[in-house]
Amino acid sequence: MAEIELxxxxxxxxxxxxxxxxxxxxxxxxxxxxxxxYVMPNLVPPVTTIERVSKYRxxxxxxxxxxxxxxxxxxxxxxxxxxxxxxxxxGYIHGIKCYPAGVTTNSKYGVDPNDFxxxxxxxxxxxxxxxxxxxxxxxxxxxxxxxxENEDIHVLNAEPKFxxxxxxxHEDFPKLKIVLEHCTTRDAIELIRDLNKGTGPQDEVxxxxxxxxxxxxxxxxxxAGNPINFCKPVAKFPRDMRALVDAATSGERWFFFGSDxxxxxxxxxxxxxxxxxxxYTQSHAISYVAEVFDQQGKLENISKxxxxxxxxxxxxxxxxxxxxxxxxxxxxxxxxxxxxxxxGLKVVPFKAGEKLNWTVEWR
Amino acid sequence: MAEIELxxxxxxxxxxxxxxxxxxxxxxxxxxxxxxxYVMPNLVPPVTTIERVSKYRxxxxxxxxxxxxxxxxxxxxxxxxxxxxxxxxxGYIHGIKCYPAGVTTNSKYGVDPNDFxxxxxxxxxxxxxxxxxxxxxxxxxxxxxxxxENEDIHVLNAEPKFxxxxxxxHEDFPKLKIVLEHCTTRDAIELIRDLNKGTGPQDEVxxxxxxxxxxxxxxxxxxAGNPINFCKPVAKFPRDMRALVDAATSGERWFFFGSDxxxxxxxxxxxxxxxxxxxYTQSHAISYVAEVFDQQGKLENISKxxxxxxxxxxxxxxxxxxxxxxxxxxxxxxxxxxxxxxxGLKVVPFKAGEKLNWTVEWR
Numbered sequence: 001m002a003e004i005e006l007x008x009x010x011x012x013x014x015x016x017x018x019x020x021x022x023x024x025x026x027x028x029x030x031x032x033x034x035x036x037x038y039v040m041p042n043l044v045p046p047v048t049t050i051e052r053v054s055k056y057r058x059x060x061x062x063x064x065x066x067x068x069x070x071x072x073x074x075x076x077x078x079x080x081x082x083x084x085x086x087x088x089x090x091g092y093i094h095g096i097k098c099y100p101a102g103v104t105t106n107s108k109y110g111v112d113p114n115d116f117x118x119x120x121x122x123x124x125x126x127x128x129x130x131x132x133x134x135x136x137x138x139x140x141x142x143x144x145x146x147x148x149e150n151e152d153i154h155v156l157n158a159e160p161k162f163x164x165x166x167x168x169x170h171e172d173f174p175k176l177k178i179v180l181e182h183c184t185t186r187d188a189i190e191l192i193r194d195l196n197k198g199t200g201p202q203d204e205v206x207x208x209x210x211x212x213x214x215x216x217x218x219x220x221x222x223x224a225g226n227p228i229n230f231c232k233p234v235a236k237f238p239r240d241m242r243a244l245v246d247a248a249t250s251g252e253r254w255f256f257f258g259s260d261x262x263x264x265x266x267x268x269x270x271x272x273x274x275x276x277x278x279x280y281t282q283s284h285a286i287s288y289v290a291e292v293f294d295q296q297g298k299l300e301n302i303s304k305x306x307x308x309x310x311x312x313x314x315x316x317x318x319x320x321x322x323x324x325x326x327x328x329x330x331x332x333x334x335x336x337x338x339x340x341x342x343x344g345l346k347v348v349p350f351k352a353g354e355k356l357n358w359t360v361e362w363r
Numbered sequence: 364m365a366e367i368e369l370x371x372x373x374x375x376x377x378x379x380x381x382x383x384x385x386x387x388x389x390x391x392x393x394x395x396x397x398x399x400x401y402v403m404p405n406l407v408p409p410v411t412t413i414e415r416v417s418k419y420r421x422x423x424x425x426x427x428x429x430x431x432x433x434x435x436x437x438x439x440x441x442x443x444x445x446x447x448x449x450x451x452x453x454g455y456i457h458g459i460k461c462y463p464a465g466v467t468t469n470s471k472y473g474v475d476p477n478d479f480x481x482x483x484x485x486x487x488x489x490x491x492x493x494x495x496x497x498x499x500x501x502x503x504x505x506x507x508x509x510x511x512e513n514e515d516i517h518v519l520n521a522e523p524k525f526x527x528x529x530x531x532x533h534e535d536f537p538k539l540k541i542v543l544e545h546c547t548t549r550d551a552i553e554l555i556r557d558l559n560k561g562t563g564p565q566d567e568v569x570x571x572x573x574x575x576x577x578x579x580x581x582x583x584x585x586x587a588g589n590p591i592n593f594c595k596p597v598a599k600f601p602r603d604m605r606a607l608v609d610a611a612t613s614g615e616r617w618f619f620f621g622s623d624x625x626x627x628x629x630x631x632x633x634x635x636x637x638x639x640x641x642x643y644t645q646s647h648a649i650s651y652v653a654e655v656f657d658q659q660g661k662l663e664n665i666s667k668x669x670x671x672x673x674x675x676x677x678x679x680x681x682x683x684x685x686x687x688x689x690x691x692x693x694x695x696x697x698x699x700x701x702x703x704x705x706x707g708l709k710v711v712p713f714k715a716g717e718k719l720n721w722t723v724e725w726r
Contacts, residue, residue, distance in 0.1 A: 152601040155587045224518050225593055228635040234587055238515040269635040272591040272711055348635055
């Protein structure tokens, strides 16, 4: 039976929500094979104060004391330079998440990516303090009557249309650590590689891309007619999926795992209008990834993708909460039809009912 | 109050189903402003015999004696040249519908578009008898491990990928009347125009495209997360929608209305996996179209699109069942949230709950 030691693993983009959903989902971080989880702040209202971020971390730690939770602020006009500097120096946050307004779940408090300059004072503090800027890289659609095709923004080009803003930001802040979250296009992969062209083996990486588990095996045809696979950014074309798989399995230091696991109650997915965007993968996170690496014959690189690449980018050596280490074990592992509590809350996981070939053990 | 006489109107692509759904939906053909409806044969099993086609028409006429129902066979290996010639000469059918296998609702009995030649004997009979060949123009996706991007078939390029087969068919049967049903791409519009380049004002049209009501106002962003707007072929990009609007409102004789109204019970739309493809527009068919023509300032061409162009292509002069004529009247017209019977069957119409500005009256 094949076994691979993964060591300390990191999922650098998780949604754990609050209330009953948080209670149901938080323990599944460890079940899914993850030692360190970087927790997104898109609650209602968004997390923008030290009080809320520490209370949120305490709540999560109570539910799952073995997992290291890293916290983040939601980039908004409520943040001040002093607040950010204080939160960083005291270790309350590891980064700040930037949502363009209106592109995904609870993003209405987000920013206009055409106006990043108003946040430049904050970015300067982040650069100095070594905070990570995590970007949801989609350009919001603008309703207009223009007949100019180049002006069209839609779910398939929103990420490519955002990329020039990322390039500009890196030019303006070359030492700011930036993550393009949940890359979904070949264009995004090419840009991350391009921006790291001069990065030598010993050099610090400043711009990286996270890739989810589900985008490694979904294309547009999988979510057309299957709301359970609908997320933002949406899965794109087969050529894009191939580029993501190539990047994830490459071992390159600027690509690492951020599941963007985003649980919704089944009622929010089984509806004829207004389906919530998000795919829930947390409970089997590493197993989904292993499936793809195995198919590609690249299991030798999986611990870089789900461990060392992200841990090193975030500067997270020795932050695991326990001495347990994750092992990937080749053993049949059936995804349940539903993850539920006994009050009727039900979340349907990615690939519900399907058999995976790898499971994670803690030793 | 603005009024426009539409005269005899035609919807040259309708799905009326069977059983309770047929009973609920068939009367809405007239409510939606349509005199003549061409009824698709994708029942289970598909309609491929004279007995079934005449029984089906009788059932429909009982439900709605004022509507002229035109019937069609489902192209499959069960059809023989004699059967088709007999059905045509006795007026049982006006055309034959061709579904590529596996692309939409009940299409598993369909044909492989890479192998049209096996149907050439049937097409020869159709050409001779003046039957219409109605094509669902999508190339079925082929699961393969190819890394060649040009081999990828997905919901967004399935129609463009099919177009060379249409061009070939027209070359091989220049006098066969072919309709590319429910055009959704700029590529399709351009091909139909290209194939009619030499068609003079008095010449017979041999290749035409139908356009639905919903594709005149939907793009991919409207069905991403809204299963009620999910249909096959899926709505594409803004540039495609603009091309469809331009074609429909142009008055050109090779573009006319085929709603592809496709009712499903709400349970088949409100589900997290396996949403049925189809948008139901029948009850407000002409009003949806009028909305778009009005916005474009092209109401002077609407009677061509919903009437004379299709009627002339199909050779349908004087087949209206009654002396009533459709009038478009500018009057607020709210789409109901649901069309239902008293046994719990519910269909959610397109733009449910929205206010339209035009209604149809029969005079």
